[in-house]
Amino acid sequence: MAEQRTPAATDVLVIGAGPAGIAAACTAAEAGLRVDVIDDNPAAGGQIWRGGAPQATAWLDRLARSGASLHPATSVIDVVPREAGPPAVITRAADVSVWQARTIVLATGARERFLPFPGWTLPGVVGAGGLQALVKQGLEVRGRRIVIAGTGPLLLAVAELLVARGATVVAVAEQARLSRLIRFAAALVGHPAKLVQAAGIRRAIGPVLRTGTFPLAVRPEGDAVVVTLASGPSGRERRDDIPCDVVACGFGLVPNVEIARALGCDVHAGGITVDGFGATTVSGVVAAGECTGVGGVDKSLVEGRIAGLVAAGRRDQAGPMVREQRRWRRFAAALDEAFALDRRLAGLATADTVFCRCEDVVAGRLACHRSWREAKLMTRIGMGPCQGRVCGPAAETLFGWSPEDVRPPFSPVPLGDLS
Amino acid sequence: MAERATNAAQAPVRLTVDGVVVEAAAGTSVAAAILNRGGAAAWHVRRSVSGSARGPLCGMGICFECRATVDGLPHVKTCQLPVRPGMEVRTDG
Numbered sequence: 001m002a003e004q005r006t007p008a009a010t011d012v013l014v015i016g017a018g019p020a021g022i023a024a025a026c027t028a029a030e031a032g033l034r035v036d037v038i039d040d041n042p043a044a045g046g047q048i049w050r051g052g053a054p055q056a057t058a059w060l061d062r063l064a065r066s067g068a069s070l071h072p073a074t075s076v077i078d079v080v081p082r083e084a085g086p087p088a089v090i091t092r093a094a095d096v097s098v099w100q101a102r103t104i105v106l107a108t109g110a111r112e113r114f115l116p117f118p119g120w121t122l123p124g125v126v127g128a129g130g131l132q133a134l135v136k137q138g139l140e141v142r143g144r145r146i147v148i149a150g151t152g153p154l155l156l157a158v159a160e161l162l163v164a165r166g167a168t169v170v171a172v173a174e175q176a177r178l179s180r181l182i183r184f185a186a187a188l189v190g191h192p193a194k195l196v197q198a199a200g201i202r203r204a205i206g207p208v209l210r211t212g213t214f215p216l217a218v219r220p221e222g223d224a225v226v227v228t229l230a231s232g233p234s235g236r237e238r239r240d241d242i243p244c245d246v247v248a249c250g251f252g253l254v255p256n257v258e259i260a261r262a263l264g265c266d267v268h269a270g271g272i273t274v275d276g277f278g279a280t281t282v283s284g285v286v287a288a289g290e291c292t293g294v295g296g297v298d299k300s301l302v303e304g305r306i307a308g309l310v311a312a313g314r315r316d317q318a319g320p321m322v323r324e325q326r327r328w329r330r331f332a333a334a335l336d337e338a339f340a341l342d343r344r345l346a347g348l349a350t351a352d353t354v355f356c357r358c359e360d361v362v363a364g365r366l367a368c369h370r371s372w373r374e375a376k377l378m379t380r381i382g383m384g385p386c387q388g389r390v391c392g393p394a395a396e397t398l399f400g401w402s403p404e405d406v407r408p409p410f411s412p413v414p415l416g417d418l419s
Numbered sequence: 420m421a422e423r424a425t426n427a428a429q430a431p432v433r434l435t436v437d438g439v440v441v442e443a444a445a446g447t448s449v450a451a452a453i454l455n456r457g458g459a460a461a462w463h464v465r466r467s468v469s470g471s472a473r474g475p476l477c478g479m480g481i482c483f484e485c486r487a488t489v490d491g492l493p494h495v496k497t498c499q500l501p502v503r504p505g506m507e508v509r510t511d512g
Contacts, residue, residue, distance in 0.1 A: 114477075122474075133479050357484065412494065
């Protein structure tokens, strides 16, 4: 682990050590700047490079040589305005640190969107990306029967990993209809590498892939569970009960914009608002990668490199990268369209389905409220330790509510650290 | 201390989960070590505020559903914590 400095002045503070953050840190550090990278995970790499990948190894080696200091297991807990420059950033690892940076690079990535349905809180019902992360953390799945459900290319990547680790993937339920996926595949022609990747996964997973299919409910049965999948047109769905050990669900990705909001940056439904160079609406704060709009690792890498150049005052060198980035942003838009959520997914929760898992608020208590804020005040939704990071995006999908900002500390902190 | 999960050459780490000794490869997260005890029961890691059984959901430090008591410290997010020798983990399962 890199040394800790408390308090710390630095040229560039990169928040998030996934592909975008690593690319930004390398680019800025190689330009001679003092760079500090923080991440709340115990190792760099973000979600996609967790556990290693050939591309990951090259970038992590480059990061180690770049001179940037990496601070893992470090969470942002608050931000404080300063007279000059972007706000100070307060973090917590073993100690609390106050960072005063000339430039802040937000590379906070994305998380999974979860949607409530009966049984989704049962142990053994896990995120799709969540299961992928746990397997890369050492979870053994050999011989386990697993159903994957939800939407997005991630489902197939998860299925491929699980099969490689000896699990039996019983079904992959993709809510998008086949016609949309075919149109999306046609759009991939401009991205040969992605097309080859998709074709390879399709060969491995094709036989168990069900399109236009979504989970209705999960119920416990003995030492396992049964998931009910629905497919077909609205009102005439075919139902299918599938016994399995684990159900992995994810309904797309949601950009992590909480720290951006706290810094005062404008955000929109798709992520942090940025210009072509990653500049946010707050001077001295740039953003890169999934937090500006979900579009995959290539978009993250090029945006990270642009952010690093901007931090180093070398915006003029970013021209070719900005053109490449436009390509990936079009890819991101195509992803959005292909995997747009079926409206039926907003109607899966019944009145007694838990909606806010932290405070055990059921869906039936929410429909009478007009806004996230009102529901929060009346029911405690979003007031637990995750501060609405799980139920907020669900509330957006089901009720059209925009969750309000998280409050400091952004993650729970022992009282002693707050003095 | 950050450890690379790819470092397979290291000896397994011994820790206890609910008083039972378990072995985990170096770099394994505490959450994975808890679940690797096997069976559906292993996925029951905590109890919600109204007492229902919960297990890990996001695997990436967002949801707090994997939290457990580690070496006496409550509410630790076990998916973001690598195993260490001699660690004592207590779940509410």
